[in-house]
Amino acid sequence: MTIDTSAALRARVAELFPALQADLEALVRIPSVSAAAFDQAYVAASAAATEQLLRDVGLPDVQILSAPRPDGTPGAPAVVARRPAPEGAPTVLLYAHHDVQPPGDPATWDTDPFEPTQVGERLFGRGAADDKAGIVAHLGALRALGLPDGADLPVGVTVFLEGEEESGSPSFRAFLEEHRDLLAADVIVVADSTNWKVGVPALTTSLRGLVDGEVELRVLEHAVHSGMFGGAVLDAVTLMSRLVATFHDEAGDVAIEGLVTAPEPEVDYDEAALRADSSLLDGVSLAGTGTVSGRLWTKPALSVIGMDVTSVAEASNTIAPSCTAKISLRLAPGQDPAAADEALAAHVAKHAPFGAHVTWHPGEAGKPFFAPGDSAAMRAARAAFTEAWGTAPVDVGVGGSIPFIADLLEVFPSAAILVTGVEDPDSRAHGANESVHLGELQKVVLAEALLLTKIAAGL
Ligand SMILES: [Zn+2]
Numbered sequence: 528m529t530i531d532t533s534a535a536l537r538a539r540v541a542e543l544f545p546a547l548q549a550d551l552e553a554l555v556r557i558p559s560v561s562a563a564a565f566d567q568a569y570v571a572a573s574a575a576a577t578e579q580l581l582r583d584v585g586l587p588d589v590q591i592l593s594a595p596r597p598d599g600t601p602g603a604p605a606v607v608a609r610r611p612a613p614e615g616a617p618t619v620l621l622y623a624h625h626d627v628q629p630p631g632d633p634a635t636w637d638t639d640p641f642e643p644t645q646v647g648e649r650l651f652g653r654g655a656a657d658d659k660a661g662i663v664a665h666l667g668a669l670r671a672l673g674l675p676d677g678a679d680l681p682v683g684v685t686v687f688l689e690g691e692e693e694s695g696s697p698s699f700r701a702f703l704e705e706h707r708d709l710l711a712a713d714v715i716v717v718a719d720s721t722n723w724k725v726g727v728p729a730l731t732t733s734l735r736g737l738v739d740g741e742v743e744l745r746v747l748e749h750a751v752h753s754g755m756f757g758g759a760v761l762d763a764v765t766l767m768s769r770l771v772a773t774f775h776d777e778a779g780d781v782a783i784e785g786l787v788t789a790p791e792p793e794v795d796y797d798e799a800a801l802r803a804d805s806s807l808l809d810g811v812s813l814a815g816t817g818t819v820s821g822r823l824w825t826k827p828a829l830s831v832i833g834m835d836v837t838s839v840a841e842a843s844n845t846i847a848p849s850c851t852a853k854i855s856l857r858l859a860p861g862q863d864p865a866a867a868d869e870a871l872a873a874h875v876a877k878h879a880p881f882g883a884h885v886t887w888h889p890g891e892a893g894k895p896f897f898a899p900g901d902s903a904a905m906r907a908a909r910a911a912f913t914e915a916w917g918t919a920p921v922d923v924g925v926g927g928s929i930p931f932i933a934d935l936l937e938v939f940p941s942a943a944i945l946v947t948g949v950e951d952p953d954s955r956a957h958g959a960n961e962s963v964h965l966g967e968l969q970k971v972v973l974a975e976a977l978l979l980t981k982i983a984a985g986l
Contacts, residue, residue: 552643555652561626574604581608594702602698603690612683620712623661624692627654635959657956660949661718667972721950731946733924736858736895747848763850779814787862789825824924860897893930903986904943915974
């Protein structure tokens with residue numbers, strides 16, 4: 528692409544942006560929370576609204592589809608819009624999701640979560656970033672390229688907007704398999720991650736995986752008097768605490784044998800920023816060793832996320848016979864979840880304190896993701912991002928998991944997957960006061976339009 532075309536596209540995106548912002552605001556006003564406790568009519572409404580937006584772009588084939596969940600109930604509605612590739616040309620799949628997280632306690636928000644509110648350069652509202660901004664990124668790129676008349680853009684486009692990402696994508700795998708022909712692509716752009724910071728773009732090249740489960744520890748058939756038996760019998764909570772203490776070494780690194788650690792990332796996360804972002808109290812040391820970004824992205828992490836014990840209010844002078852803890856283990860890129868689950872099961876069996884009866888009940892598993900270092904699609908994305916921002920993107924990892932990425936890789940093994948971002952470190956996705964930086968969103972739109980032209984010009 529010549530400088531001239533790039534400048535023309537930049538001007539076109541700037542001209543289109545007010546309408547895109549209005550479309551984003553209209554989507555934020557639909558409280559499309561996919562969690563089961565919320566009214567799913569709003570998820571249907573956001574599917575209908577995005578379907579209309581894609582029709583208006585001029586994509587010739589727009590449908591609302593769903594697939595069954597593993598329990599047999601229908602999955603949330605997804606929107607699929609296509610413009611078939613000319614003979615021999617590549618197809619690009621543009622993914623985002625139209626459902627959102629629950630808003631949480633409205634009192635923790637400074638503005639109404641479902642009334643988009645601009646403050647300075649940021650637009651606040653649930654879904655303003657995650658991931659209705661991703662939808663707008665795709666819409667904006669297609670509008671900027673003048674679809675459907677953009678006849679000089681020899682590339683097929685499929686837009687795929689999921690409706691249940693925030694609920695763990697339960698029908699995603701079935702959806703991919705049922706609609707494999709509709710979704711097949713050479714390049715998949717997943718616009719649901721983050722940039723490095725305002726002014727610096729990023730490609731997400733690794734995501735951690737996850738296994739969780741419950742450790743059940745039993746020491747007595749029934750509760751007994753702590754005065755009569757205390758001293759000779761340890762209670763289940765004390766024994767569970769001793770077991771939980773074996774999960775980390777003295778430095779705070781995970782001490783479970785056999786888990787994978789991936790290479791250190793190329794950028795580090797500033798310790799002061801991490802302290803502020805996580806609200807770590809003064810005087811509390813960080814856990815783990817190595818770079819901060821490595822601890823967050825390329826090493827395993829284990830948290831105890833729940834424990835069944837007698838509450839303080841209901842406490843009596845008895846020795847607890849049993850205790851159950853829910854364990855969440857984040858997996859480094861390259862880690863097989865089944866192997867991690869086995870390692871965790873072996874660890875709890877080996878470290879059962881005082882011969883207590885310990886049982887591991889496996890829970891959910893999600894695979895990690897590690898992008899191939901240097902595909903043609905990655906080079907095209909880096910060049911597009913560099914043009915849009917005027918600065919090269921950095922490779923970032925994400926400590927969280929997007930398990931559906933592994934499904935995409937398995938169902939479409941030959942596709943190149945690009946995980947791009949609309950968020951920045953202040954976006955507070957999933958939290959109160961979620962927002963998107965509008966200047967950055969405009970650059971995201973431009974970058975995606977540039978990327979499509981580069982893919983069209985040949986990978
Ligand atoms: Zn998301």
